[in-house]
Amino acid sequence: MIKAIINKRYEILASLAMVLFLVIIASILMYLLEHNAQPLAFPNIQTSMWWGIDKYLTAQGGDAFPITPAGKFLGGFIAILGVGMFALPAGIIASGFIEEVERSRLRKELIKKEKQLKDAFFIEYFAPVKNAKKKIGLSHIPRKWLSLNDIKYKIGMTESSVIKVVEFSNLFRLRNVKLNGVDNAGLEFINLNNTYGQVINRNSNVTIVNLYASIQPYFGHFSYGIADKLQANYISNEVFSTLSFLKENQINMVLNESYVNASDMHPILNELTFDLRNLITRDSVCVLFVNAASNENLMQFNVGAEKGDHTFENGSFFSDKKTLNKLFSKAETLGVKYNMKVLRHGTVGNPGQNHISNFITQELNCDLLMLHVNVGILKKKGKEYYQHMDEFAGALSLD
Numbered sequence: 001m002i003k004a005i006i007n008k009r010y011e012i013l014a015s016l017a018m019v020l021f022l023v024i025i026a027s028i029l030m031y032l033l034e035h036n037a038q039p040l041a042f043p044n045i046q047t048s049m050w051w052g053i054d055k056y057l058t059a060q061g062g063d064a065f066p067i068t069p070a071g072k073f074l075g076g077f078i079a080i081l082g083v084g085m086f087a088l089p090a091g092i093i094a095s096g097f098i099e100e101v102e103r104s105r106l107r108k109e110l111i112k113k114e115k116q117l118k119d120a121f122f123i124e125y126f127a128p129v130k131n132a133k134k135k136i137g138l139s140h141i142p143r144k145w146l147s148l149n150d151i152k153y154k155i156g157m158t159e160s161s162v163i164k165v166v167e168f169s170n171l172f173r174l175r176n177v178k179l180n181g182v183d184n185a186g187l188e189f190i191n192l193n194n195t196y197g198q199v200i201n202r203n204s205n206v207t208i209v210n211l212y213a214s215i216q217p218y219f220g221h222f223s224y225g226i227a228d229k230l231q232a233n234y235i236s237n238e239v240f241s242t243l244s245f246l247k248e249n250q251i252n253m254v255l256n257e258s259y260v261n262a263s264d265m266h267p268i269l270n271e272l273t274f275d276l277r278n279l280i281t282r283d284s285v286c287v288l289f290v291n292a293a294s295n296e297n298l299m300q301f302n303v304g305a306e307k308g309d310h311t312f313e314n315g316s317f318f319s320d321k322k323t324l325n326k327l328f329s330k331a332e333t334l335g336v337k338y339n340m341k342v343l344r345h346g347t348v349g350n351p352g353q354n355h356i357s358n359f360i361t362q363e364l365n366c367d368l369l370m371l372h373v374n375v376g377i378l379k380k381k382g383k384e385y386y387q388h389m390d391e392f393a394g395a396l397s398l399d
Contacts, residue, residue, distance in 0.1 A: 008096035129382035147186040197238035229393035294376035298340035302370035307349030
Protein backbone atom coordinates (compact mmCIF):
# COMPACT_ATOMS: atom_id res chain seq x y z
CA MET A 1 0.00 0.00 0.00
CA ILE A 2 2.81 2.42 0.92
CA LYS A 3 4.54 1.68 -2.40
CA ALA A 4 1.26 2.36 -4.24
CA ILE A 5 0.95 5.74 -2.46
CA ILE A 6 4.56 6.61 -3.33
CA ASN A 7 4.08 5.62 -6.98
CA LYS A 8 0.87 7.65 -7.23
CA ARG A 9 2.00 10.63 -5.13
CA TYR A 10 1.96 13.07 -8.02
CA GLU A 11 -1.56 12.06 -9.10
CA ILE A 12 -2.78 12.34 -5.48
CA LEU A 13 -1.25 15.79 -5.06
CA ALA A 14 -2.68 16.90 -8.41
CA SER A 15 -6.19 15.75 -7.46
CA LEU A 16 -6.03 17.49 -4.07
CA ALA A 17 -4.78 20.68 -5.67
CA MET A 18 -7.56 20.55 -8.26
CA VAL A 19 -10.27 20.08 -5.61
CA LEU A 20 -8.92 22.90 -3.45
CA PHE A 21 -8.69 25.19 -6.47
CA LEU A 22 -12.31 24.49 -7.41
CA VAL A 23 -13.46 25.02 -3.81
CA ILE A 24 -11.73 28.40 -3.72
CA ILE A 25 -13.28 29.48 -7.03
CA ALA A 26 -16.71 28.24 -5.93
CA SER A 27 -16.40 30.08 -2.59
CA ILE A 28 -15.61 33.33 -4.38
CA LEU A 29 -18.69 32.82 -6.55
CA MET A 30 -20.69 32.08 -3.38
CA TYR A 31 -19.73 35.50 -2.01
CA LEU A 32 -20.89 37.18 -5.21
CA LEU A 33 -24.20 35.31 -5.12
CA GLU A 34 -24.99 35.54 -1.36
CA HIS A 35 -23.38 38.79 -0.17
CA ASN A 36 -26.36 41.00 -0.97
CA ALA A 37 -28.86 38.48 0.45
CA GLN A 38 -26.82 37.70 3.60
CA PRO A 39 -24.28 40.50 4.21
CA LEU A 40 -23.58 39.29 7.78
CA ALA A 41 -23.02 35.64 6.79
CA PHE A 42 -20.89 36.49 3.72
CA PRO A 43 -19.33 39.89 4.50
CA ASN A 44 -16.22 39.43 2.32
CA ILE A 45 -14.43 36.99 -0.01
CA GLN A 46 -12.08 35.72 2.72
CA THR A 47 -14.99 34.74 4.97
CA SER A 48 -16.75 33.08 2.05
CA MET A 49 -13.64 31.06 1.20
CA TRP A 50 -13.23 29.95 4.80
CA TRP A 51 -16.92 29.05 4.92
CA GLY A 52 -16.63 26.88 1.80
CA ILE A 53 -13.59 25.01 3.10
CA ASP A 54 -14.90 24.66 6.67
CA LYS A 55 -18.49 23.79 5.77
CA TYR A 56 -18.00 21.16 3.12
CA LEU A 57 -14.51 19.85 3.74
CA THR A 58 -14.73 19.60 7.53
CA ALA A 59 -18.54 19.34 7.93
CA GLN A 60 -18.65 22.41 10.23
CA GLY A 61 -18.86 25.96 8.88
CA GLY A 62 -21.28 27.46 11.44
CA ASP A 63 -25.01 28.08 10.84
CA ALA A 64 -24.79 29.98 7.56
CA PHE A 65 -26.56 28.44 4.56
CA PRO A 66 -27.08 29.72 1.02
CA ILE A 67 -30.60 31.10 0.49
CA THR A 68 -30.55 32.16 -3.14
CA PRO A 69 -31.37 29.49 -5.77
CA ALA A 70 -27.98 29.93 -7.45
CA GLY A 71 -26.25 29.90 -4.06
CA LYS A 72 -27.98 26.65 -3.07
CA PHE A 73 -26.92 25.05 -6.36
CA LEU A 74 -23.34 26.22 -5.84
CA GLY A 75 -23.41 24.96 -2.26
CA GLY A 76 -24.37 21.51 -3.54
CA PHE A 77 -21.47 21.65 -5.98
CA ILE A 78 -19.07 22.53 -3.15
CA ALA A 79 -20.46 19.62 -1.12
CA ILE A 80 -19.69 17.24 -4.00
CA LEU A 81 -16.16 18.65 -4.10
CA GLY A 82 -15.89 17.89 -0.40
CA VAL A 83 -16.69 14.25 -1.10
CA GLY A 84 -14.21 14.30 -3.99
CA MET A 85 -11.52 15.61 -1.65
CA PHE A 86 -11.41 12.13 -0.10
CA ALA A 87 -12.88 9.95 -2.84
CA LEU A 88 -10.40 10.96 -5.56
CA PRO A 89 -7.22 10.17 -3.57
CA ALA A 90 -8.80 6.95 -2.31
CA GLY A 91 -9.58 5.89 -5.88
CA ILE A 92 -6.08 6.79 -7.05
CA ILE A 93 -4.49 4.83 -4.20
CA ALA A 94 -6.73 1.82 -4.95
CA SER A 95 -5.74 2.02 -8.62
CA GLY A 96 -2.06 2.24 -7.64
CA PHE A 97 -2.42 -0.76 -5.36
CA ILE A 98 -3.97 -2.84 -8.15
CA GLU A 99 -1.20 -1.75 -10.54
CA GLU A 100 1.45 -2.64 -7.96
CA VAL A 101 -0.07 -6.10 -7.45
CA GLU A 102 -0.10 -6.60 -11.24
CA ARG A 103 3.50 -5.39 -11.56
CA SER A 104 4.55 -7.76 -8.80
CA ARG A 105 2.78 -10.66 -10.51
CA LEU A 106 4.36 -9.80 -13.87
CA ARG A 107 7.80 -9.44 -12.29
CA LYS A 108 7.53 -12.88 -10.68
CA GLU A 109 6.45 -14.34 -14.01
CA LEU A 110 9.37 -12.69 -15.85
CA ILE A 111 11.86 -13.88 -13.21
CA LYS A 112 10.55 -17.42 -13.65
CA LYS A 113 10.87 -17.25 -17.44
CA GLU A 114 14.29 -15.62 -17.16
CA LYS A 115 15.45 -18.59 -15.08
CA GLN A 116 14.02 -21.02 -17.65
CA LEU A 117 15.97 -19.32 -20.44
CA LYS A 118 19.13 -19.11 -18.35
CA ASP A 119 18.93 -22.81 -17.50
CA ALA A 120 18.46 -23.62 -21.20
CA PHE A 121 21.75 -21.88 -22.03
CA PHE A 122 23.59 -24.23 -19.70
CA ILE A 123 22.11 -27.43 -21.13
CA GLU A 124 24.02 -29.11 -23.96
CA TYR A 125 21.92 -31.94 -25.35
CA PHE A 126 24.24 -32.65 -28.31
CA ALA A 127 26.79 -35.19 -27.00
CA PRO A 128 29.81 -34.21 -29.20
CA VAL A 129 29.54 -30.56 -28.12
CA LYS A 130 28.97 -31.54 -24.50
CA ASN A 131 32.04 -33.78 -24.55
CA ALA A 132 34.15 -31.14 -26.32
CA LYS A 133 33.35 -28.55 -23.65
CA LYS A 134 34.04 -31.05 -20.89
CA LYS A 135 37.37 -32.05 -22.44
CA ILE A 136 38.69 -28.47 -22.44
CA GLY A 137 37.28 -27.68 -19.00
CA LEU A 138 34.57 -25.28 -20.15
CA SER A 139 31.42 -27.26 -19.36
CA HIS A 140 30.29 -24.40 -17.13
CA ILE A 141 30.13 -21.71 -19.81
CA PRO A 142 26.79 -21.08 -21.56
CA ARG A 143 25.86 -22.00 -25.11
CA LYS A 144 26.76 -19.37 -27.68
CA TRP A 145 23.27 -19.28 -29.19
CA LEU A 146 19.67 -20.30 -28.63
CA SER A 147 17.27 -19.94 -31.55
CA LEU A 148 13.71 -18.74 -31.08
CA ASN A 149 12.50 -21.99 -32.63
CA ASP A 150 14.31 -23.98 -29.94
CA ILE A 151 12.88 -21.71 -27.26
CA LYS A 152 9.39 -22.06 -28.73
CA TYR A 153 9.31 -25.81 -29.22
CA LYS A 154 11.63 -27.08 -26.47
CA ILE A 155 10.74 -24.65 -23.70
CA GLY A 156 7.21 -23.73 -24.77
CA MET A 157 7.74 -19.98 -24.57
CA THR A 158 6.15 -17.64 -27.10
CA GLU A 159 8.13 -15.01 -29.01
CA SER A 160 6.25 -12.19 -27.27
CA SER A 161 7.21 -13.66 -23.89
CA VAL A 162 10.85 -13.93 -24.97
CA ILE A 163 10.87 -10.26 -26.00
CA LYS A 164 9.38 -9.24 -22.64
CA VAL A 165 12.05 -11.24 -20.80
CA VAL A 166 14.83 -9.65 -22.89
CA GLU A 167 13.46 -6.16 -22.10
CA PHE A 168 13.33 -7.05 -18.40
CA SER A 169 16.57 -9.01 -18.05
CA ASN A 170 20.25 -8.12 -18.33
CA LEU A 171 21.22 -11.68 -19.26
CA PHE A 172 20.18 -11.90 -22.90
CA ARG A 173 20.35 -10.10 -26.22
CA LEU A 174 18.15 -10.68 -29.26
CA ARG A 175 20.30 -11.38 -32.29
CA ASN A 176 19.44 -11.99 -35.94
CA VAL A 177 21.99 -14.34 -37.53
CA LYS A 178 22.34 -15.69 -41.05
CA LEU A 179 22.61 -19.47 -41.05
CA ASN A 180 23.06 -21.06 -44.47
CA GLY A 181 21.93 -17.78 -46.02
CA VAL A 182 18.70 -17.66 -44.01
CA ASP A 183 17.93 -15.13 -41.28
CA ASN A 184 17.42 -16.76 -37.89
CA ALA A 185 16.39 -14.91 -34.75
CA GLY A 186 17.58 -16.04 -31.36
CA LEU A 187 19.25 -15.11 -28.10
CA GLU A 188 22.83 -14.60 -27.00
CA PHE A 189 23.72 -14.94 -23.33
CA ILE A 190 25.52 -11.72 -22.32
CA ASN A 191 25.06 -11.42 -18.54
CA LEU A 192 25.58 -7.66 -18.24
CA ASN A 193 27.11 -6.63 -14.93
CA ASN A 194 27.63 -2.95 -15.75
CA THR A 195 26.32 -0.25 -18.08
CA TYR A 196 28.10 -1.34 -21.24
CA GLY A 197 28.77 -5.06 -20.80
CA GLN A 198 30.83 -7.38 -18.64
CA VAL A 199 33.76 -6.76 -16.34
CA ILE A 200 35.44 -9.72 -14.64
CA ASN A 201 38.39 -9.13 -12.33
CA ARG A 202 40.44 -12.29 -11.73
CA ASN A 203 43.52 -10.40 -10.52
CA SER A 204 45.44 -11.73 -13.50
CA ASN A 205 48.42 -10.22 -15.32
CA VAL A 206 46.52 -10.81 -18.58
CA THR A 207 43.41 -8.83 -19.52
CA ILE A 208 41.28 -9.68 -22.55
CA VAL A 209 39.23 -6.81 -23.98
CA ASN A 210 36.55 -7.19 -26.65
CA LEU A 211 34.77 -3.99 -27.67
CA TYR A 212 33.22 -5.57 -30.77
CA ALA A 213 30.99 -8.11 -29.01
CA SER A 214 27.89 -5.96 -29.58
CA ILE A 215 28.49 -6.02 -33.36
CA GLN A 216 29.73 -9.50 -34.26
CA PRO A 217 27.54 -12.52 -33.39
CA TYR A 218 29.24 -15.00 -31.04
CA PHE A 219 32.41 -12.87 -30.77
CA GLY A 220 31.73 -12.00 -27.14
CA HIS A 221 31.10 -15.66 -26.33
CA PHE A 222 34.37 -16.67 -28.03
CA SER A 223 36.51 -14.13 -26.15
CA TYR A 224 34.64 -14.83 -22.89
CA GLY A 225 35.47 -18.54 -23.18
CA ILE A 226 39.14 -17.80 -23.87
CA ALA A 227 39.35 -15.45 -20.88
CA ASP A 228 37.72 -18.11 -18.71
CA LYS A 229 40.14 -20.77 -19.95
CA LEU A 230 43.13 -18.51 -19.22
CA GLN A 231 41.58 -17.21 -15.99
CA ALA A 232 42.33 -13.75 -17.37
CA ASN A 233 40.59 -10.50 -16.53
CA TYR A 234 37.84 -9.72 -19.00
CA ILE A 235 36.11 -6.62 -20.37
CA SER A 236 33.48 -6.72 -23.12
CA ASN A 237 31.20 -4.17 -24.74
CA GLU A 238 27.81 -5.79 -25.25
CA VAL A 239 25.66 -2.68 -25.79
CA PHE A 240 27.18 0.27 -27.65
CA SER A 241 28.01 0.59 -31.34
CA THR A 242 27.83 3.15 -34.13
CA LEU A 243 25.68 0.58 -35.96
CA SER A 244 23.02 0.46 -33.23
CA PHE A 245 19.44 1.28 -34.26
CA LEU A 246 19.01 2.98 -30.87
CA LYS A 247 20.37 6.52 -30.99
CA GLU A 248 21.34 6.50 -27.31
CA ASN A 249 23.53 3.44 -27.95
CA GLN A 250 25.40 4.92 -30.92
CA ILE A 251 28.78 5.39 -29.25
CA ASN A 252 32.10 4.42 -30.81
CA MET A 253 33.99 2.79 -27.95
CA VAL A 254 36.98 1.87 -30.12
CA LEU A 255 37.80 5.07 -32.00
CA ASN A 256 36.91 8.21 -30.07
CA GLU A 257 38.45 11.67 -29.63
CA SER A 258 37.68 11.45 -25.91
CA TYR A 259 40.65 9.11 -25.48
CA VAL A 260 42.84 12.08 -26.40
CA ASN A 261 40.71 14.91 -24.97
CA ALA A 262 39.47 13.46 -21.69
CA SER A 263 37.81 16.74 -20.65
CA ASP A 264 34.81 15.97 -22.85
CA MET A 265 34.54 12.22 -22.26
CA HIS A 266 31.17 10.47 -22.49
CA PRO A 267 30.03 8.86 -19.18
CA ILE A 268 30.14 5.39 -20.79
CA LEU A 269 33.74 5.92 -21.89
CA ASN A 270 34.53 7.22 -18.41
CA GLU A 271 33.21 3.95 -17.02
CA LEU A 272 35.22 1.92 -19.54
CA THR A 273 38.49 3.75 -18.85
CA PHE A 274 37.92 3.41 -15.10
CA ASP A 275 37.51 -0.36 -15.51
CA LEU A 276 40.59 -0.59 -17.71
CA ARG A 277 42.65 1.26 -15.10
CA ASN A 278 41.27 -1.00 -12.39
CA LEU A 279 42.07 -4.27 -14.19
CA ILE A 280 45.21 -3.56 -16.21
CA THR A 281 48.34 -3.19 -14.12
CA ARG A 282 51.67 -1.74 -15.18
CA ASP A 283 53.82 -4.15 -17.24
CA SER A 284 50.94 -6.62 -17.63
CA VAL A 285 49.58 -7.85 -20.98
CA CYS A 286 46.33 -6.74 -22.61
CA VAL A 287 44.90 -8.57 -25.62
CA LEU A 288 42.41 -6.48 -27.60
CA PHE A 289 40.21 -8.73 -29.76
CA VAL A 290 39.25 -7.29 -33.15
CA ASN A 291 36.88 -8.93 -35.63
CA ALA A 292 38.49 -9.47 -39.03
CA ALA A 293 37.29 -10.65 -42.42
CA SER A 294 36.65 -14.30 -43.08
CA ASN A 295 39.58 -15.11 -45.40
CA GLU A 296 42.78 -17.17 -45.55
CA ASN A 297 44.21 -15.52 -42.41
CA LEU A 298 43.57 -17.31 -39.14
CA MET A 299 44.63 -14.22 -37.21
CA GLN A 300 46.85 -11.16 -37.43
CA PHE A 301 49.12 -9.70 -34.76
CA ASN A 302 49.09 -5.90 -34.57
CA VAL A 303 51.38 -4.06 -32.16
CA GLY A 304 51.14 -0.63 -33.76
CA ALA A 305 53.57 -0.83 -36.69
CA GLU A 306 52.61 0.29 -40.19
CA LYS A 307 50.46 -1.92 -42.38
CA GLY A 308 52.63 -4.41 -44.29
CA ASP A 309 55.48 -4.28 -41.76
CA HIS A 310 56.10 -7.99 -41.25
CA THR A 311 58.19 -7.50 -38.12
CA PHE A 312 57.52 -6.43 -34.57
CA GLU A 313 60.52 -4.12 -34.33
CA ASN A 314 58.66 -0.94 -35.26
CA GLY A 315 55.58 -1.65 -33.16
CA SER A 316 55.32 0.48 -30.03
CA PHE A 317 52.42 -1.33 -28.32
CA PHE A 318 54.37 -4.35 -27.03
CA SER A 319 57.79 -3.75 -25.47
CA ASP A 320 58.49 -7.33 -24.32
CA LYS A 321 59.48 -8.67 -27.74
CA LYS A 322 60.57 -12.03 -26.32
CA THR A 323 57.08 -12.75 -24.98
CA LEU A 324 55.51 -11.37 -28.15
CA ASN A 325 57.57 -13.64 -30.42
CA LYS A 326 56.73 -16.60 -28.21
CA LEU A 327 53.01 -15.88 -28.60
CA PHE A 328 53.41 -15.45 -32.35
CA SER A 329 55.31 -18.74 -32.65
CA LYS A 330 52.47 -20.61 -30.93
CA ALA A 331 49.94 -18.87 -33.18
CA GLU A 332 51.95 -19.85 -36.28
CA THR A 333 51.89 -23.49 -35.19
CA LEU A 334 48.13 -23.22 -34.96
CA GLY A 335 47.99 -21.67 -38.43
CA VAL A 336 49.99 -24.55 -39.90
CA LYS A 337 47.55 -27.01 -38.37
CA TYR A 338 44.63 -25.37 -40.20
CA ASN A 339 46.62 -24.42 -43.30
CA MET A 340 45.85 -20.75 -42.66
CA LYS A 341 48.11 -17.72 -42.40
CA VAL A 342 49.12 -15.97 -39.21
CA LEU A 343 50.48 -12.51 -40.07
CA ARG A 344 52.28 -9.57 -38.53
CA HIS A 345 50.58 -6.37 -39.72
CA GLY A 346 49.54 -8.01 -42.98
CA THR A 347 46.50 -5.90 -43.77
CA VAL A 348 46.36 -3.98 -40.48
CA GLY A 349 48.56 -1.42 -38.79
CA ASN A 350 48.68 1.50 -36.38
CA PRO A 351 45.01 2.45 -35.84
CA GLY A 352 45.59 6.15 -35.09
CA GLN A 353 45.81 8.44 -32.09
CA ASN A 354 42.08 8.38 -31.25
CA HIS A 355 42.06 4.59 -30.92
CA ILE A 356 41.53 2.86 -27.57
CA SER A 357 44.85 1.04 -28.10
CA ASN A 358 46.80 4.27 -27.64
CA PHE A 359 44.95 5.04 -24.42
CA ILE A 360 45.76 1.56 -23.08
CA THR A 361 49.46 1.68 -23.92
CA GLN A 362 50.14 5.33 -23.07
CA GLU A 363 47.95 5.74 -20.00
CA LEU A 364 48.30 2.28 -18.47
CA ASN A 365 51.89 1.43 -19.47
CA CYS A 366 51.16 -2.17 -20.38
CA ASP A 367 51.97 -4.38 -23.36
CA LEU A 368 49.10 -4.48 -25.85
CA LEU A 369 48.43 -7.02 -28.58
CA MET A 370 45.63 -6.26 -31.01
CA LEU A 371 44.51 -9.68 -32.21
CA HIS A 372 42.52 -9.59 -35.45
CA VAL A 373 40.48 -12.81 -35.42
CA ASN A 374 39.01 -14.47 -38.51
CA VAL A 375 35.25 -14.30 -37.85
CA GLY A 376 34.76 -17.47 -39.88
CA ILE A 377 35.85 -19.31 -36.72
CA LEU A 378 32.79 -18.00 -34.91
CA LYS A 379 30.52 -19.74 -37.40
CA LYS A 380 32.10 -23.14 -36.84
CA LYS A 381 29.71 -25.71 -35.47
CA GLY A 382 29.81 -27.20 -32.01
CA LYS A 383 32.88 -29.34 -31.42
CA GLU A 384 35.11 -27.48 -33.90
CA TYR A 385 34.15 -24.08 -32.47
CA TYR A 386 35.14 -25.07 -28.93
CA GLN A 387 38.33 -26.67 -30.21
CA HIS A 388 39.31 -23.31 -31.74
CA MET A 389 38.45 -21.59 -28.47
CA ASP A 390 40.75 -23.93 -26.55
CA GLU A 391 43.57 -23.59 -29.09
CA PHE A 392 43.39 -19.79 -29.13
CA ALA A 393 43.57 -19.82 -25.33
CA GLY A 394 46.66 -22.03 -25.55
CA ALA A 395 48.28 -19.70 -28.08
CA LEU A 396 47.68 -16.69 -25.81
CA SER A 397 48.91 -18.35 -22.64
CA LEU A 398 52.02 -16.71 -21.17
CA ASP A 399 53.16 -19.99 -19.59
